[in-house]
Amino acid sequence: MTDQQALATRFDQDRRHLRAVACRLLGSVHDADDAVQATWLKVSRRGIADVDNPTGWFTTTVARECLDRLRERNRRAELLGAGEVTPAASAPGADEQVAMAESVGRALLVVLDRLSPAQRVAFVLHDAFAVPFDDIAALLDRTPQAAKKLASRARDRVHGAVPAERPTSEHLQIARTFLAASQQGDLAALLEILDPDVVRRVDRVLVGEHIPTELRGAREFVEESKMFAAVARGGEVAVLDGFAGIVIAPAGQLKTLLRLDIRDGRVSLIDIVGDPDRLASAAVTLAD
Incomplete structure (x- = not known):
């Protein structure tokens, strides 16, 4: 088995996890699959010979790809002067979209759409996938303390801050x-x-x-x-x-x-x- 084949096998072992991360971050099965594929193209060029934790690196790489897409989505929405642009329910793969919404929770997807891209990434990675704040901070180009604050603010918006x-x-x-x-x-x-x-x-x-x-x-x-x-x-x-x-x-x-x-x-x-x-x-x- 060549190094590239070994890398592909290792990536496929984590593909389901990476797809779950991307689905939570992007709220779309179609966009999540695109993000995972883009992540594979990036890691396949770099390789993992010097990577101690491939799963962790794959996760932060797919999260960075999703963060870029969330920011671009918000920029398009601002230019259009409308709400956040999201795929229509009638788009290809709508049945799978519905299944994803049911498994994640429709209300959660609605609330996540109202967070800033940085808040969404900090909250989802830490609260749903237990990614350490040090890794989230590096991804967001913030301090670990700032990453904690982003997740905390997002948590308040998701669950409600005032009993x-x-x-x-x-x-x-x-x-x-x-x-x-x-x-x-x-x-x-x-x-x-x-x-x-x-x-x-x-x-x-x-x-x-x-x-x-x-x-x-x-x-x-x-x-x-x-x-x-x-x-x-x-x-x-x-x-x-x-x-x-x-x-x-x-x-x-x-x-x-x-x-x-x-x-x-x-x-x-x-x-x-x-x-x-x-x-x-x-x-x-x-x-x-």
Whole structure:
């Protein structure tokens, strides 16, 4: 076996790990595969004869490739004057994109998209893959202390920094019940957790002119919900602006937020957000 063949074999042993790192960093299976391939081209030219920890070096190399891509993505978004550019759910490989979103967590992908590239890299590498801060610091051209601060700030944004602004465990469980009942079309379960006079509001951008933007009444909402069971399957419970809510993010791409106002153990208000400006300004953190 030649040195190049041995290197290729060693790289293939780590390919699954490297793909997982790239998927978390880029939020796209297609982009992750491209980044891993670009990493292989770089390491194949250099070799690993003087590398003590090939897996660690492969990991930081693929992370550097992803960091460059995240920065370029943000630059394009700034030039377009729009949100971060991400692959559409209908792009080739959409089924695999959905599977990746389900395994990583749709809400997590949405929150990660709101971090700066440096924060995202520091948080993902350290918290998800246990990369030492010294290595992250070298990758980001920062001090280890600065890398720790980046990860800490990202952690606060992912999990929520202020406990007083988080919903109770009871409210989160009600949100889970609401989502499960919506996904399964369990109308009886929905009626059980809805206030009889529940109000449903929705941004006009999400519905046709024949659907009112405000609806009142549990039975009226339950009847309407039959139309949206398929959409609900792309949902995941999250914390929205301090309230229990649901993120609808097929393939990890944020489309809709449902903020639930819960009083006396029942959902009294369902605010369905689809307006781009409202989506961009909403504070989203993980439920768990």
